[in-house]
Amino acid sequence: MRIHFMKSQFFVLSALVAVLCCMPASKVVAGDDIKTVAIGFAGPLVEGPAQSARDAALLAISEINARPLQIAGQKVILKLLDHDDKADVNIAVLTARYFVASKVVAVIGHWNTATSIAVSNIYSDAGIVQISPSSTGSQFTQQGLSNTFRMVGHDGIRSGHIGAYAITTLRAQRIMVIDDGTVFGSAMADQFGVYARENSGRIVGRATISNKTSDYAPALEMVRQTRPDLIFHAGRLYSGGLNHSESLLAGLRRLGFPKKIMLAEVTVDPGTMKEAALGGIDVFAVSPGIPLDKLPRWKAFQKSFSSQFQSRITPYTPASYDAVHVLAEALRQANSLEPKKIESALRGIRYAGVTGLISFDEKGNLINPSYTVYQIREGAWTPIELIRR
Template identity: 30%
Template sequence: MQFPSLKSTLVAAAALACAAGALAQEQIVKIGHSGPLSGPNTFAGRDNDNGVRLAIEELNARKISVGGKTLKFELVSEDDQCDAKTGVAVAQKFVDSGVRYVMGPYCSGVTIPASREYDKGGVMVSTVGTNPKITQAGYKNLFRIVASDVQAGASMATYAANVLKAKKVAVIDDRTAFGQGLADEFAKEAQKLGMTVAGREFTTDKATDFMAILTNIKAKQPEAIFYGGYAPQAAPMARQIKQLGINAKLLGGDTLCSPEMPKLGGDAVNGVVYCAYAGMLMESDAGARAFQDKFKKRFNQAPDVYGPFYYDQVMNIGEAMQRSGSIDVNKVGAYMHQHTYKGVMGEYAYDDKGNRVKAPVVVMTFEGGKAKPLASY
């Protein structure tokens, strides 16, 4: 039997000591992502996941130091399926496993119950859920990183009244917290602006056949139909509007601005679908265009609606940690409330409830299968 020499033993011990020293100088920060990684909204969940992933890669490359330790960010992604019960289970799993920063949930119906668990567990939540109820609970470390339904719904109603010159509108929603909340805000503002809400119909976020609902609406002859819901339903709805010969525009929130709309709806969306996008005009900003190129190079596809917002907020959190000199959720959250951050999608500043202040909204349509910006609010 050959025993190792004293020299080789000392070298091995020194190597282990160096490795242990390196680990001691590193602080792991887990960033959770809760979103629909399966089901009809998978495209959105994957896009959001990619936005978080890209930011984490860039933060790790910067080697941010806090308290003498280099931060190493790790992504922990979970599929909440846009289902409230599943989303709450994901929240409990994140809390139990020491995740203190969560991006998501995507769906308002998941965000509302899950945010209670996150708050109890001392977790910061950064969501694109737009229902006004989300920030009314008063959780101090919850941030809405896009415009709310109040802003998006009102902007779409203003455009319908002032630009499309609509006098009569119909409203459909999918009964989700997001869809119903957005439709309610649109209807409220439409009536304020003197438009008549000629019909209110309901469907689900799993439906694909809207012929009965649309036939009822056709008889009322509205100039516009507002749909509160998601792209997987809005696209076949646009096809069926065309099929029934309904001469009305299909309006909606930012979920209808998704590149999935022309993929699923084909020519039926061109010049018919109008959406209120809770963002800025990326094509008019050099930094945003550069981000699009970087995103496409990394993931071999352009960003969808929310990926850039998720990217911005993770970068915002990283900067807040560095500048506050802490990874403590309360200290990082306090810094973010007190300071603005300039990201790809504009300036991020938050009110005391966590709503994004002066969140930009852009009204868009589709032309030749591509989104075309029309107005900003």
């Protein structure tokens, strides 16, 4: 079951949340002996990766509801409340209040680190479990909260892998770092810089360019002046459905250097790949998880997903799917809808999902996360190295 809630104007959303908070939560009843339990999903739904993750959550719910959960002797049906938080912390806060007013038992989200952090105390105070399929910033699970979990490895680990690949494999000696000014991007750039300096790497420049703009002129001027042999871009190259990576790659093509760039995400569009090819630029990225076609039960998941949804599968799609199944397993084990019992079940869970064996440490981080190094080859992201911690 699914309810879609989306408003484009901030003031309209604020008014609706105020009304919801003053009203008793609506109760959907599928039958006298069946209880309906809501799960929230939040992310920038105008963007393809978040759409795909939302669709994966819907797929998981439909599979679970085909054989309803039994909680304390009562059948339970899950429904999804999805909301577009536009990767904006203010809208994310309103989204969280809407979910609290709607009495959700858990939230799959939010999408980026800044929004996940902005709402985590709201969910903690309300006794709502928060499982992010995509927030990789280390800070998310370092707040001392018992309700926060993530389905991917954190950037304290990933930035080290990126640094090692840049310095050891690509033999970069002069590195320029560009971040997007977000919590995620700034922290990853900092962590990368620490690793580089501790391992004989030299950072020759650092620039901050918002992911809401395609104007890379200031950064490109710094590139011209410092002449790095590799650029590391820490952050998101897209916002509101717009991808700005083509502007960056086109600028580097005009400069003629450097010939190597590492990205924090594998979300580059065909236009960017064309610019990279025309400029002879090698583009690399280190992404959470193992290559999709190497995932356990990948073929079955791909077939089921593609038969129902048109969105493109990304590394975060199966993570979102597994997040819902992990939550359902925690509900089974807890045999309760009480928040502390659900949290306790999640702390001890070992679940064999599409992404592999899932378990969490005391902070809610994924234990033994994997990463994959990708390179653009012949117009497509090609996995070239699997990294296991």
